[in-house]
Amino acid sequence: MRAYYFDNIPGDQRLPHDSGRAVSSDTLTKLGVLQWSIPVENYEPHIDEIARKRGYKNRDTINVTKEGLGEAYESKIKTFFEEHMHEDEEIRYILSGSGFFDVREFQTDEWIRVHVTPGDLLVLPAGIYHRFTLDEANAIKALRLFQDEPKWTPHNRSELTDANVFRKQYLGSVGAQVTATA
Template sequence: MSRLTVYRDDDPGSVVLRTEDAAGIAEALREIGVRFERWDSPVVPAPDAAPDAVLAAYRPYLDELMGETGAGSADVVRITPQTPNLAALRAKFLSEHIHSEDEVRFFVHGWGNFVLHVGGRIHDVHCVAGDLISVPAGIPHWFDAGPEPDVVALRVFTDTTGWIAHYTGDDIAERFPAA
């Protein structure tokens, strides 16, 4: 189940808000400029479906989303315990960073936490299959799918070169527990 937990950024033990209601999550994130939607898609490809099959299954949704955002490309990311260099990849995602474009993800299978650092607060968004999240350019964040991830997600890019992170150098992600 999707979940949003908001903490003060100076206290990992503080809980300012917690909700599992998709509409409540969307409303709370809209206040900081983040788009969150629950897609009720009749399409559910197998977890091991080839990337082309996943893209084809979601093509009508992707075309609409890419038209709205002006995106130029989409791909599929699959992260499992068998992913090569998993420890290094996880460390890269766990360091607080920003992007020069919106980071748009749709969760096809599995789960992951987008953790946003905005306005003196940490917004920990637990996304599951069917969730769409769009983190605007410039919002500091990190991502965690746990030490044994099993996630498949669609990624949408405006810049066709793909995922490029600009690390903030802040160690805040280390002060908040990983998934």
């Protein structure tokens, strides 16, 4: 898994957009982003152990390809790339293919791009602004883990999501000054 600052140059979202400024694992950890590298061969016991320790009770597999998503492919790719947050952790273990998760660094509001490939396990905390896109290979297959019933409800960035309790909890957890709302 490789992380760096997004270059913000207009163009195909599936291109690397590498600014040349690397981001360390420590920086990701400070943002609450967790990562593991687990070989795909015989991954189940390792994933099961992490799931047990972190309380992930459910899982499914998503195949983000034109074939896997059918007619919904183009609209899903656009939806995934809209800046949003979730009220639950987002947990993905990459089985095949590759793609990019972009996360907002709250201090600077810059995008950090994380390139995920087979064997990468990424956990995004509830409340972090992020987005996802495929890379130029146009295919990814990922195991999704959930703490409760499987759901994927994006809350697009807005004044409403800025005031969302999960967003405020996230900001508090990473040391940001959070103002109370009436």
